[in-house]
Each structure stands twice: as structure tokens, then as C-alpha cells.
Amino acid sequence: MATPRRVTLNDVAAASGVSRSTAGFVLADNPNQTISAATRDRVRAAARELGYVPSGVARALREGSSRVVVLEVDWAYDGNYARSYIRGLDAELAAHGHVLMVRHGSHDDRATEQIVQAIEPRAVVRFGESYMTGHDLEDMGGGWRGGLAAHVALQIGHLAAHGHTHIALALPTAHSALTEARHRLTARHAQTLGLPAPVVVDLPSPRASGTAALRRLRGKHPQVTAIAAFTDEIALRALGAARDLGLSVPGDLAVIGFDDTEGGELSVPALTSVHIDAEVHGRRAARSLLNLDPGTLDPDPGHVVARESV
Amino acid sequence: MATPRRVTLNDVAAASGVSRSTAGFVLADNPNQTISAATRDRVRAAARELGYVPSGVARALREGSSRVVVLEVDWAYDGNYARSYIRGLDAELAAHGHVLMVRHGSHDDRATEQIVQAIEPRAVVRFGESYMTGHDLEDMGGGWRGGLAAHVALQIGHLAAHGHTHIALALPTAHSALTEARHRLTARHAQTLGLPAPVVVDLPSPRASGTAALRRLRGKHPQVTAIAAFTDEIALRALGAARDLGLSVPGDLAVIGFDDTEGGELSVPALTSVHIDAEVHGRRAARSLLNLDPGTLDPDPGHVVARESV
DNA sequence: CTGAAAGCGCTTACAG
């Protein structure tokens, strides 16, 4: 079973009776070359007929980088944000002849280095990066219009609208630029609303540890009546801990999630959360990476899904 | 800011005063060439000093495929199986100079084709494939020893041990080779235990649909006292549906998950599930892909985490 | 309007 030899540009050239150069110019739609319509048609037909697909590897060697974009993500993510972001990024890259690959796990520089050496991607993106900054994204990334700041405002605003003033922000154990940004934005919005600065709490897994952490929080900060969680996952831990402590939710303690997962829809009580559609974030990130005009797509503003936990 | 030109084999050869060929032979540890120890040392030192890293792209062009392995995964997965599988696969590939990349989303052939064209990976693996088959994996993949069959036996056996005889298997809406395998293996093990063939049920999202589906199941198959779910995620839907119907768990209906997620630990009632560590599966899949000796690693047999739902 | 040629960086059969 010899692997069928791949169809190359040479084959296309031979089949259409032109030189490889000419075939290449036609297929690349090279604007600095004028090729007769007849030749163009012949070359295109031959390419189609032979099922010619350019070798990405050869192209990458020639051009200095491949048409691959690598997205680095940490482990925990299953919310709507990640899914829709990746969907958007993927679709937009595909529309411009690029391919998205994701790299999982904790990312030290050595691993990234290895990938760069292995496939020389056009770009390496860290998940969540454009969500925080968005400098060049006209207020879309970290901004107040459909960005992280806006989503934080939705979360804290919902709690405030239900009369909560002393809020704890539950962040994951491992800090990152994104947790910092969340903290900063949350504090800023609380201030805007005239609320005291939120205290930060770590509600770790497994369940018993989370419960212990919530008990400590209640002891140290008895005024806290609501928890704003970094993710639904962490909000679910808050729910479990509250239950272990015999606290009623939302009576004794309100809990609001972030990024609306299915787990939140099914929890007891059902979790109130911020729903975020990041497809446009993904699309714009793709365009920005490819140095294309960002376009006029507006990010979805997000909304609170009010269920039972606030 | 001119990008610092990459260090090539030519640079190493020049720096150590040998030809490119000789440098190449040394760095590849080519066994058909005898190179004097002095030369070898000079070349190695120069490579180290210059920070030489071979270009994966050039190598791929020359060798016909890159040292990249692509893992295709569908969307929903966040259990221990996937994490540990990917961890093992990644580590083992890395140990042999390869890099793992994952491709997300539903995988039509066109997308796969594009990736193959773009980076010519050494292999493309579908997530879960080796879990089902495992022909060449000495009973490890689909087999009864630390494989899918064994894990299914754990799940159904736990239900049987609690006196359940009429079991429903909750499969995802979208069928695949893996759902087929689960069904087949579940039916087989039920038969082994002398139980009637399990009925299959689809408990879809959103919550209301899942509830309706469970109601129909109860109407049609009133004898069913337990649900064995394809994943924890689906088990959680069963829990939500049972709650909506006023059913007590496990009193009126027992539910057992699969692949032990954090969501199951936090649910109400807490979910009993099958815990699976697939690191060895991942490692052996890597070795098999690379045509290496599978080694002597034994897969973790898995175990039931008994909580409150059975 | 079209073609011959160079070169991206590597591996390795072949000739000394």
C-alpha cells in the first residue's frame, strides 16, 4: 500500500503545459503578474482535476512561518466563553486560510518554544489575553462595551441590585493576569457603585477544603452576604460549601457565577450567572493576529441569567 | 527590531569548522557514520553555544511529515479521563521529541484534511479511539483489564450490587463509535450478570428537555430503577430531571456517573461515579503511534467513587 | 505574457 504520492505544483504545471512558475502565479493570484485568461483557466482546471493542495510545510519553509495559529489554554474551562471564543477564532482563521490548533496544560516557555520550533506558527495566543487588554480593540477587549469590564459590571451590578453591599470575590487558587484583571475591575466597579472594596476568597477543591475556606471567610468577614465567583465552577463550590455549612442560598448567602455553564443550570439551587458569547471576541482576535481590518462586528454585550442563587 | 536570524545547521558547521553534512550526522547521532570523538565534541559544543534548534518545518519537508501529533476532540469533555489521557499522551510524545496539538470541535473530514495539508502531522488521533478498540494493546483499550469494558463493568456492577436489575443507559444525543461501544459493552455485562438488556435513553439539554425525556422513560419503562450515564455531565442532567419530577435519589431512582468530575462531587445529592485515570492509556497510545515498544505500563484499573446517588 | 533559477533548512546516499 504505497502512499499515493502527493500532487505537487509540478504536476499541475505539467498537466497544463506551463512552467511551475506560471502555475504558481495563477494559483497564488499574484497581482504583479499578468497571465492570459486561457492559461489561467487551464491551470485552474488542472489543479482542480488533480486535487492539488499546496503543501503547508513547503510553504512554511519558504515563507518563514506556517499558516497555523496556536492557542494556549489552561486546563479548566468549559464555559460558554471559551467555546464561543474558540469557535469564532477558528472560523475567522479558516476563512483566511489558517488553521487553529490548541495546546493544553500549564504553559512554561520551554513547551511553547518547542512548538514554535516544530511548526513555526504564524502566532501563539494565550487564552484570555485579548479579553483583558483589548487596547487596540476599541474598547472591546477589557473594555466596558462587551468586554471583561462590562461583564464584571453585569455580575456586581446584579448583586447590588439585590441589595448586597459586602461582596466577596472568589478567585481560583492559581493567580494569573486574568485573575488580577478581574480583581481590579471588580474593585473599580464596586467603588463606582459606592460599595466597600470586595474581599478576595479562595474556595479550593476538594469539597471539604472549600467548605473550610467558606467557614473562615464567614468568621473573618461576617458582613459578607454575597459571593461573586470567577467562574461557574467556583460558584458551584460556593454552593457546596454553603450547603455543608447549613447556609441557605440565597437567604444567608447569595452566589453568582460567571460564564453560564450547564452545571450551573442543573445545580441546587440553580445558579444565577453571567452569560457571555465571545464569538466576536474570537473573530476579532483572529483578524488582529492576521493584521486584517478588525471589521465592524460588535461583541455581544452579555447578560445575567437569573436563576435561584441570588 | 529585525527578528534575529535563526541559527541553522550551516552556522553550527561553520562555527565548528566542518561541513554541514558532518554537523548533521553528529547531531542526528547517525549510526552509519563514524565521526571522530574530537569532531563530535566540537560540533556539539558549537550547537549548544549557538543555541541551535533544528527547524521542524525543514525537517518535515525533508522527512515527509512533521513531529506533531494531532488529537481531535469533540466539545464536551472535562472529566478525569480526558485530562489524564492527554497528560499521558503529551508527556510520552514529548519524551520522544514529538509535540501534541489538539483540534477542537466537530470534525468533518474537510477540516482534518486541511490540517494534514497545513502541518503534515505524524498522526491524527481521534479522542477515545484507542479506548474502544485496543486490539493491539493487549486488552488495555477496550478490554476487561483497565479498559472501557472494565470501566463499564464497574459502573453496571455497582448498580447490580445495590440490587438494581432494570437499568437505563443514558447516552448523548449524538451517537458515535464510542457510544456504540458503550452500549454494546453495557448490554454484554448486564447479560453476564443475568440482568435484562438495558434500555437506552437520551437526556438532552436544556434542563426542561431532560426532564421531559425522563418523564417519558418512567412512563414507558416503569421498572427502571437506575440510570447509568455516559458521563457525569449526563448524570447531572438525570439528577436535575429527577428533582424536577419530585423523585428522590437514590430512593426512587439511582444514578451513577462516569469519569468523576468535580461537578459530581458538588451536586445534590453528590454523584456516585466511576473514576478513571487514563494516563497510561495516553502513554501507550503515544508509543503505539510512534511504533515503539508498548512497554510494560499497566493501566489504572479504575474504581467507583461511592457518594450519595446510588 | 512566460520560464529558468535561487533559496528556505534539513537529511542522507554517495563518493572520496
Add this chain to the structure above:
DNA sequence: CTGAAAGCGCTTACAG
């Protein structure tokens, strides 16, 4: 023990 050379498949400046 070491080197000159071919070739993987592409793109594109240059010469006709």
C-alpha cells in the same frame, strides 16, 4: 573519517 550534492515543494525576483 569527511564533504559535495541532491532533493523535499513552494514562492517570487529577474530575465527574456
